[in-house]
Amino acid sequence: MTRTLDLGCGKFIRNPYEAQEEYGIDIAPSQIPNVKKSDLVIEPIPYPDNFFNYVTAYDFIEHIPRIIYFNGERISPFINLMNEIWRVLTPHGIFIVTGK
Numbered sequence: 001m002t003r004t005l006d007l008g009c010g011k012f013i014r015n016p017y018e019a020q021e022e023y024g025i026d027i028a029p030s031q032i033p034n035v036k037k038s039d040l041v042i043e044p045i046p047y048p049d050n051f052f053n054y055v056t057a058y059d060f061i062e063h064i065p066r067i068i069y070f071n072g073e074r075i076s077p078f079i080n081l082m083n084e085i086w087r088v089l090t091p092h093g094i095f096i097v098t099g100k
Contacts, residue, residue, distance in 0.1 A: 001021065002017070002021070002053045003019055003051060004019035004054040004055070004056065005024070005047065005055045005056070006022070006057075007040065007055065007056065008027070009026050009030075009032075011032070013032065013034070013035065014056050021034070023035070023036075025040065027039050027040075040077075041064060045084040045085070047088050049088065050091070051090070052089055052090065053093050054089075055088065055094075055095045056095075056096045057096070057097045057098075058096075059099055060097075061078075061097050062099045064078045064081055065078065
């Protein structure tokens with residue numbers, strides 16, 4: 001069973017490796033099955049460790065700030081997101097990122 005996660009999926013989930021199960025995350029609520037609403041600037045990816053064979057981020061990563069102050073603390077959302085992607089990918093999983 002292969003699974004893919006599309007970060008910032010919007011209105012449809014991209015699945016370039018034709019994984020058997022597809023999931024998405026977006027900041028806006030969605031009616032699409034397997035799409036969760038989450039603000040990845042301040043929240044972790046809402047899936048367990050080693051869950052996805054593929055993670056994609058099309059025109060998404062450039063919107064993640066490098067540093068913010070949140071609840072009186074300085075945090076690094078970009079670094080935190082990279083750690084989260086690593087966490088949810090299976091060993092030898094693939095991360096695809098594109099941007100404009």
